[in-house]
Amino acid sequence: MDSFRQDDYNRSLSFGVDENSPIPRGVSRSAKGNSFLQGPKNHSERIRRSMGLLDQVATPGLGVSATPSSSLKYSTYTPSKLPIPSQYDVTGIVSPTPRRLKTQNMPADPMSLGSMSIPEQTRLAASLLMTPLRQPIASLESMTPSEVTEDFTLTNVNLLLEDDPGMSATAGLFEDFMKSFRVFSSPTDVFRLVAEYEKLCSEQVTMLNKLVKKANPGQNKFSKTVEVLNLLEQEKCTWRLLGSLYQDRQSAEDEETMDTGMDMERKSEQEISNSLFARNSSLRQSQIVVDWLERNAVDQIQDYYENVEFYSQSVCWENTLHSLQQKTAGVSRSDRQLVSHMDPDAPVRENKPLAELDREDEARLLKNLFAKIRAGQLEDAQRLCKKCGQAWRAATLEGWKLYHDSNMKALSTGNIAAIEGNPNRDIWKATAWRMSQDERFHPYERAIAAVFSGNLKEVLPVCRSWDDCLWAYFRVLVDQQVEQEIRENVQPGRESQPLPDNYFDKLLTTNKIFQDLQAFPSEDIEMQSKQKYHLIQKYLILGEVDALVEEMGEWLQDDVHRPSQHLVRFMAHVVLFFRGLGLDSKEEICTAIIEAYVKNLIDVKHLELVSVYAAQLPECLQVECYAHFLEGIQEKDTRKYCLQLAEEAGLDVPKITKTVVENIRNRDLTEFTADTGSTPAIDAATSEVDRKKIEAIDWLVFDPSQRAEALKQSNAVMRTFLGIKKHDAAKEVFHKIPGDTIDVIMKNWLGHAGRVSLPVEDDNAIKEYLCIKAYLNALDTFNDWFEHFHNKKPVEPTVTEGATFHQKVQHEHEEKEFKMELERWQHGLNSNTKAVVDNIYNVLLFPNGGWMVDQYTDDLMDNSRATQLQRLRELCIPLLVFLLQSVLHTTGQYKQALMLADVIASEEQQLYTVFDKDELRKLLCKIRESSIELLDDNLDALGYEM
Numbered sequence: 001m002d003s004f005r006q007d008d009y010n011r012s013l014s015f016g017v018d019e020n021s022p023i024p025r026g027v028s029r030s031a032k033g034n035s036f037l038q039g040p041k042n043h044s045e046r047i048r049r050s051m052g053l054l055d056q057v058a059t060p061g062l063g064v065s066a067t068p069s070s071s072l073k074y075s076t077y078t079p080s081k082l083p084i085p086s087q088y089d090v091t092g093i094v095s096p097t098p099r100r101l102k103t104q105n106m107p108a109d110p111m112s113l114g115s116m117s118i119p120e121q122t123r124l125a126a127s128l129l130m131t132p133l134r135q136p137i138a139s140l141e142s143m144t145p146s147e148v149t150e151d152f153t154l155t156n157v158n159l160l161l162e163d164d165p166g167m168s169a170t171a172g173l174f175e176d177f178m179k180s181f182r183v184f185s186s187p188t189d190v191f192r193l194v195a196e197y198e199k200l201c202s203e204q205v206t207m208l209n210k211l212v213k214k215a216n217p218g219q220n221k222f223s224k225t226v227e228v229l230n231l232l233e234q235e236k237c238t239w240r241l242l243g244s245l246y247q248d249r250q251s252a253e254d255e256e257t258m259d260t261g262m263d264m265e266r267k268s269e270q271e272i273s274n275s276l277f278a279r280n281s282s283l284r285q286s287q288i289v290v291d292w293l294e295r296n297a298v299d300q301i302q303d304y305y306e307n308v309e310f311y312s313q314s315v316c317w318e319n320t321l322h323s324l325q326q327k328t329a330g331v332s333r334s335d336r337q338l339v340s341h342m343d344p345d346a347p348v349r350e351n352k353p354l355a356e357l358d359r360e361d362e363a364r365l366l367k368n369l370f371a372k373i374r375a376g377q378l379e380d381a382q383r384l385c386k387k388c389g390q391a392w393r394a395a396t397l398e399g400w401k402l403y404h405d406s407n408m409k410a411l412s413t414g415n416i417a418a419i420e421g422n423p424n425r426d427i428w429k430a431t432a433w434r435m436s437q438d439e440r441f442h443p444y445e446r447a448i449a450a451v452f453s454g455n456l457k458e459v460l461p462v463c464r465s466w467d468d469c470l471w472a473y474f475r476v477l478v479d480q481q482v483e484q485e486i487r488e489n490v491q492p493g494r495e496s497q498p499l500p501d502n503y504f505d506k507l508l509t510t511n512k513i514f515q516d517l518q519a520f521p522s523e524d525i526e527m528q529s530k531q532k533y534h535l536i537q538k539y540l541i542l543g544e545v546d547a548l549v550e551e552m553g554e555w556l557q558d559d560v561h562r563p564s565q566h567l568v569r570f571m572a573h574v575v576l577f578f579r580g581l582g583l584d585s586k587e588e589i590c591t592a593i594i595e596a597y598v599k600n601l602i603d604v605k606h607l608e609l610v611s612v613y614a615a616q617l618p619e620c621l622q623v624e625c626y627a628h629f630l631e632g633i634q635e636k637d638t639r640k641y642c643l644q645l646a647e648e649a650g651l652d653v654p655k656i657t658k659t660v661v662e663n664i665r666n667r668d669l670t671e672f673t674a675d676t677g678s679t680p681a682i683d684a685a686t687s688e689v690d691r692k693k694i695e696a697i698d699w700l701v702f703d704p705s706q707r708a709e710a711l712k713q714s715n716a717v718m719r720t721f722l723g724i725k726k727h728d729a730a731k732e733v734f735h736k737i738p739g740d741t742i743d744v745i746m747k748n749w750l751g752h753a754g755r756v757s758l759p760v761e762d763d764n765a766i767k768e769y770l771c772i773k774a775y776l777n778a779l780d781t782f783n784d785w786f787e788h789f790h791n792k793k794p795v796e797p798t799v800t801e802g803a804t805f806h807q808k809v810q811h812e813h814e815e816k817e818f819k820m821e822l823e824r825w826q827h828g829l830n831s832n833t834k835a836v837v838d839n840i841y842n843v844l845l846f847p848n849g850g851w852m853v854d855q856y857t858d859d860l861m862d863n864s865r866a867t868q869l870q871r872l873r874e875l876c877i878p879l880l881v882f883l884l885q886s887v888l889h890t891t892g893q894y895k896q897a898l899m900l901a902d903v904i905a906s907e908e909q910q911l912y913t914v915f916d917k918d919e920l921r922k923l924l925c926k927i928r929e930s931s932i933e934l935l936d937d938n939l940d941a942l943g944y945e946m
Contacts, residue, residue: 170208170228174569174601176200178609181573190580194243197573201236205229228566234533235570237296241540242574244288246581249543252281269486270404270421276485286510287478289541293471294376301371316389317342317362319355344392348440365390366444370462373451374471399428400452402486426497429453429483433500454479454503466528469517477508514538532567536574545578545585553589556596565600572597576616595621602629607642611649622651627659630699631692640702654706657699661713664696665720686729693717694729697736707744711737712765718772719868723875727779734776742766760856768869771843771852775876778839782883785832789890792828794821833891840884841903844877850909851877874914881911881923889930897930898942 177200184193208229212222267275277284315321320338327334338355339346347354354362365388372381378397385394403421422428429452435441436450436458443462450458451472459472483499490496517529528534532555539548552571555563563571575590594616601609602625614626626646633639646653667689686694697717700710714737721730738744745766749758757763797814799807848855852869881900888897904911904923915923931941939945 170204170232170566173200173204173232173566174606174609177569177573178612181576182612187580187582190577191243191247193580194239194577198236198239198243201232201239205232205236208232228564231533231564231566234531235566237292238533238537238540238570240295241289241292241537242577244292245285245540245543248281248285248288250581252284267489267491268404268408268421269402269425272486272489273402273482276482280481282510283478283481285541286474286481289474290471290478291376293467293474294374296467297371297375297471298377301368301375301377314387314389317354317358318389319357323355344390348438351440361388363442363444366442366448369393370444370448370451373448374468397448397452398422399425399432401425426499430497430499433503451475454483456506456508463525466517466525466531466534469520469525470513473508473513473516477510477513480504480508510542514542532563545583549575549578549586549589549593552593553586556592565604568593568597568600572613579616591617591621595625598625598629602632605632607638608645611642611645611651614646615649615651619652623655623659626651626656627663630656630660631664631696634695636698639698643699643702653703654709657703657706658709658713660699661696661717664693665713665717667693686726690721690726690729693720694732694736697733701736701738704744705748707738707741707748708762708765711741711745711769712761715765715768715772716865719865719872722772722775722872723868727776730772731776734772737769742769760858763856764854767848767855768852771846774839774842774846774851775880778836778843778880781832781835781839782887785829785836785887788825788828788832793825794818796822829891833887833893836887837884837896840880843880844884844903844911845909850911874916877911877914878919878923882926885923885926885930889926889933892933894930894933894937895939895942898927898934901927 177197180193180196180200184190184196208225212226212229277287321342323334323336323338324340324342336355337352339350339352341350346352353359365384368384369381372378372384382394382397385391385397399422401421403419403423403425405419406417407419432449432453433455436446436453436455438446441449447459447462450456454476456472456476459476460469463469463472480503484504487496487499514529517525520526520529529538535551536548539545539551552574555561555567555571571593575593578585579590594613598610598613598617601613610629611626614622614629617625630639630642633642643653643657646656694717697710697714700706700713714733717733718730721727721733745762746758749756749762758766796818797811799811803811843851846853850873852873854861854866854869881904885897885900888894888900900923903909904915912920935941
C-alpha cells in the first residue's frame, strides 16, 4: 500500500493518543480541555469556525462518480455527458440516527447567536451540519441574482399557493419535449435528443424537489405532486438507460466487424479484461447497466444518509480508546467487557464488543460505505474511511483492482510507471469471499466484501429496492465473466488461488436475472418489478423492442388503470426514438401509442403540440385526429393559428378542413319535411348543433385556394337546412360565403389549368349556389309581402253616430290621410307583389335544366347529393307555387293565377313531375277558385272577355 496510507494505518493502530486527541462522545468535557468550547473569550471565532464548516458541508464534493471497476476500459462506454441522477431509494436501508439533534430551538435571527449558551451553540452548529442538503449551494454560483429570485419567487411560491399542483407544476414539460423533438429532428441527432429529454426531466425533478421540501412535512398536501415527481425521476433514469444502451448497440455492429483478436500471452489482468469488453457487446452492456444504476444512486445519498464524519473524528473508535486509556490509568470504574486492543481484527479475534457509541458509529459508517459503493463513489468511500480514522479500511478497498504493469512493455524508454491494481488479487478475493460469509461481521461489512468478491447471496440481504437488487445481480454477472476470462488466460508459470466451490454454481444471464427478480422472496421487490417503468427498463436491457411495444399497447387498453399523461408522453417519444433508429416494430401498436398521446394533447388543449405529433401518424389518421382537434376550437383567431401550425407541420390542411366540416355537417342529420301551406316560411329554432354547422364553414374560407370546397360544403349544409325549413340558418351559411367566391374559383382554376373548362363538380356547385340564392331571395320577398299585406295595411277611420262637428272635421282629415296611406300601401303592395312574382318565377323557370338540376353529369356523381337535390325540388317547388298562387289570388290577379297551370304543365320545365297527386289536386282547387272569381267579374273561366 502507499506510504501515506501506511502512516494513517499505523496511527490508527496506535494504542496511545496525544494531548490534542478529541474527547469521545459520552465523556464529560471536564475530562479533557478543548479549545473550541473553553470560555466565552473566543466566542466570535468559534461561531465563524462553525459557519465555515457549514459552508464546507453545503458544497460537498461528490467525488468521482464511477463504478468500482472504473479502471477498466469498459467504464468509458457510458456517455460521460449525462447529468448526475437523483433516483436511489435507500430509506429502507438507513433510518435516521436516534441521536440526531433537533433544530426547533434554532433562533430566527442569526444575530441572536451571541445570546446563546455554549452548549446551545454547539448543538445548533451540529444540527445545521447534519441537515441534509439536496442541492449543493455551489450550483447557485453560476446563476445570476435575477435567476435565483425568479426561481424561488415566481415558480415555487406560485406553486406552493396551490393545494396540490400535481400536473400543473410540470405542464411546461410537454412543450419542452416538443421543442427538443423539432430541434433534434435529424437521425444523426437521435442520441443528443435523448440526452435533452433526460436533461428536461432532471430540471423538472429538481424544481419539484424544491417545491415538496418547502411544503409542510406534517401535512400530506402534495401527494399528487410527489407522485408526479416519482414518475419523472423514473423517466429521467429510463432516458439515461435508453441513450447509454442504444448508443453502444448502434456501434456494436461496426465493432464486431473489427479484428479484436489478441495474443493473450503475457497479458495483464487489466488488458485481458479490456479485450473482453471490446469484443463482447453483451458484457459491455451489462456493465453499462451497472454504471447506470450507480449514477442513479448518487443524489439520494445526500438526502438519506447522515454525514458520518461529523460523528467521529480522525481517531477510530474514540470511545473505546478513551475507555482503554482510563482503564490503563487506573481511573476507570466501568466493568464493561470491551476489546483490549485497538487493531482492526480485535473485535473478531477477541470476540468482545466495542463501546456502545462506537458500535453505532461503526454501523452508520458501514451503511454509508455500502451506499457510496452502491453509487460508484469508491474514492469517496475511501476518503470517508480515512476521515473517520479507518485508513486501514480504505486500503482494503483497493484489493479488488485488476493488476497491470505497463513497465513490462516499456523497459526501453527508461521511464518507470506506477504499477496498477493488486498482483495478488486472487488471494484478496478468496479472503473477501470468506469474510462475506462470516456472521461475526456486520451485515453491511459482509455485503461490501461480497460486492467485490462476487458473492451475490450475501449482497441481496441488504438490498431494499428493485434497483439495488438489479445492481447486485449485474455487478456479480460482470464479475463472473471477467473472472472466468482472466483465469482462462492466466499467465504461464503462475497458479491462481482457487475460487470457492460455489462461485460458479449460479452462472447469471440477463434473462435469468429478471426471472429471479420476478420471483424474489421479498414481496416488495416482486411488486416493484411489476411497476411500469421497471418493466420498460427490463425490456430495454433485454433489447426486446417488440415485447416493450406490446406491453405499452396493453397499458392503453386498461380502462381501470389508465397511464398518466406523463407516461403516455414518454411512451410516444420512445416509439419515435425507435423509429428514428430505424427499429420498426409493431407499427399498428406504435401508431396507437402516438395517437393516444395526440388525444391527450387535444384533451388538455396543447395547441402548439397537437400538429407536431399528429404529423407523425399515417396520413389518414393525421387528417382524422387533427380534424377532431379543430372541431373543439371556437375562436376565429385561434382557428387561423391552428391552421398555420398544421401547415408548418406539413399536414394536409385542405383535407383536414374538409373533414372538419363534413364531420360536423353529418352530425344529427334530420329528414327533410314537406309543408306546402300558404303561410310565410316560419323557421324552426336554430339549435346548438346547427350553430356549430354554420360556424364550421369558417374553416374553409380562410384559404382562398379552398373556395371551391367551401362552396360545396356550404351547399351541402344549406341543403340540409332548407330541407327541414331552417331558412334563417341557411341564410347564415349563405352569408358565410364571400361575395367574390365565384370569381375566385374561376381565377384559381385559370391559374391552375388555363382555359380548360371547370370540373363538372365545381360547375354544378356554382349552379347549386345560384339556385339556393334564388330560392332564399324568393322566400325573403314573400315574407316581406306577407308582412306588408297583413300587418302594414292602414286601418280606415270610423266616426260614431251623433258625432260633434269637431269630430266630423277630424274624421274627414283622417279620411284624407287614410286614403293617402292606402295609396302608399297599395303602391308598396304592388311593388312587393311584383318582386315576389319575379323571384318565384326565377326559381320555377331557372335556366340550364331547371332549379336544383345539375347541368352536367358524369359517372363520379355523388348519389346522396343527387337524392337530396331531387328531394328539395319536391319540397320547395310546390311550396313556391302555392305561395305564388296565394299572392296572385289575394291581390286579385286571377288571370295570372290561372297561368300557373300552364307553367306547371309545360314540358320544357316539367314541374308537374315534382308534385304528387294530392298536391296537384289541391293546386287545381285553388286555380278553380281564381276562375270562379273571374266569372264573377263577367269574364270567362280563363279571364277573357265574353
